[in-house]
Amino acid sequence: MKHSTEFEALMSRIQRLAEYEVEVNIPEQMQFDGPVPFDMSIEGGVAYVKVIAASPEEARMKVYEYFESKYK
Numbered sequence: 921m922k923h924s925t926e927f928e929a930l931m932s933r934i935q936r937l938a939e940y941e942v943e944v945n946i947p948e949q950m951q952f953d954g955p956v957p958f959d960m961s962i963e964g965g966v967a968y969v970k971v972i973a974a975s976p977e978e979a980r981m982k983v984y985e986y987f988e989s990k991y992k
Contacts, residue, residue, distance in 0.1 A: 933974055940979035942969045944987055957986065 944967045959970040967987075973979035 942983040
């Protein structure tokens with residue numbers, strides 16, 4: 921039964937996945953080296969980041985974690 925519950929939870933999560941766009945203000949001195957794991961465009965000091973997630977909150981969390989790791 922445990923495997924069935926895990927499978928159902930996974931399938932439910934997959935069904936909720938959608939593409940969200942998150943806007944992030946970025947400092948001018950920020951540079952990106954290496955691959956970026958998102959579809960992203962930058963205009964002025966704003967990054968527009970498209971990410972697949974189960975909710976808008978999860979999308980923001982993924983993007984903010986990525987930017988925090990790059991801007992230290």
